[in-house]
Amino acid sequence: MLGVRLYMLQRLTALIMAPLVMGHIAVMIYAVQGGLSASEILGRTQGSLLWAVFYGTFAVAVALHAAIGLRTIIHETMGLGRSSLAVLTSALFVVLAGMGLYAVYAVTA
Amino acid sequence: MTDLPPDTAPLRVSVWRGAKAGAFETFDVPMQESQTVLDLVAWIQQNADPTLAYRYACRVGMCGSCAMMVNGVPRWTCRTHVSKVMRGGTVQVAPLRNLPVIKDLAVDMDPFFDKWTEAGGAFFPTKSRADAVEPILPETPARQEADAAIECINCAVCYAACDVVSANPDYLGPAALNRAWSLVNDVKDGALDARLTAVSGAGGCHNCHSQQGCVAHCPNELNPTASIAGLKRATVRAALRGKS
Incomplete structure (x- = not known):
């Protein structure tokens, strides 16, 4: 139940996520090894358009990528039909993107 | 004996x-x-x-x-x-x-062969008997891809080995997609775009998880997973050209 467009979208989001994951890991190592406190981290991220775009892009890419992957798993394990899958995939995307973007908003606004 | x-x-x-x-x-x-x-x-x-x-x-x-x-x-x-x-x-x-x-x-082999038809497994000639025979050069990359896929004997061993077929009854399966790939690389065939559309649907090549059960069990040692990977690349290129 995966056509060429969803296939391409999942590969494209993987391409986007790859450098963002590396950047995220680098930031985590820097934050932990440097001993940054939560307030010091927020001091760097709040009001920063750069971090908002970085993690906002990440959250949307993850939501798209994961929703398409879960769609395949759900279809193959539960045998849901096309319309149910479309609704479920969209709902998964909305929930994942909503949670991710809410977290990004919380640390960058 | x-x-x-x-x-x-x-x-x-x-x-x-x-x-x-x-x-x-x-x-x-x-x-x-x-x-x-x-x-x-x-x-x-x-x-x-x-x-x-x-x-x-x-x-x-x-x-x-x-x-x-x-x-x-x-x-x-x-x-x-x-x-x-x-x-x-x-x-x-x-x-x-x-x-x-x-x-x-x-x-009953009907579902297996029906999917060969669904995947565009029929050859569409581009010449008539009045035309000269097209020279096929064995060393060209496309011919080598076609040759690698062409020795299938339609035994359905790969179809039986495929867990995606088990989980997704619409999936065309390794043999039908391998056949489609051999025709995609056949310069004598004239149905490229239609075939790429046929293998891009809900049960098409993009559903393959590349687990390679087909490769492990094919008695003729073919590599349908590689053929399917080739179809994925070809269909993405076609989609970028607006052809599917």
Whole structure:
């Protein structure tokens, strides 16, 4: 139940996520090894358009990528039909993107 | 084949009887040298129970008719030696996985071949008999891709081995997609865009998880996973050109 467009979208989001994951890991190592406190981290991220775009892009890419992957798993394990899958995939995307973007908003606004 | 010494213990062969509902029935079959799994089944049908249903034709690995599950693994039974698959003097033979059972060891191959048609498996010529024969250069990359995929004998072993087929009945399967890939690389064929559209649908090549069960079990050592990967690349290029 995966056509060429969803296939391409999942590969494209993987391409986007790859450098963002590396950047995220680098930031985590820097934050932990440097001993940054939560307030010091927020001091760097709040009001920063750069971090908002970085993690906002990440959250949307993850939501798209994961929703398409879960769609395949759900279809193959539960045998849901096309319309149910479309609704479920969209709902998964909305929930994942909503949670991710809410977290990004919380640390960058 | 020659008989082994008379004191050699017979082989215990469990054979599926019935259709979707049924049970294994066990037969004692005399062991012989160089005996194949198809020989076991034929011995049972000819000497123990003439009502046993199974399918075969060439007996030399060319026709693709005799594939069955042997100890849970899809195999071409005419080229599978008993000595290589028996476990402690027993062999279990069952109908091919992922296809409806007609009776005993015979499965309905219609879903398998219907998917060849669905995947654009028919050749569409670009020339008439009045045209000159098109020269095919063996060394061109496209011809080498086509040659690598072309030795399929339609035995459905890959189809039985594929977990995606089990999980997604719409999936076209390794053999049909491998056939499509051989035609995508055939310069004489004139239905490229239609074929790429055919393999891009809900059950198309993009559903392959690249687990390579087909590669592991193909008796002709083909690589349908590589063919499917080729189709994925070709369909993405076509989609970027707005062709599917």
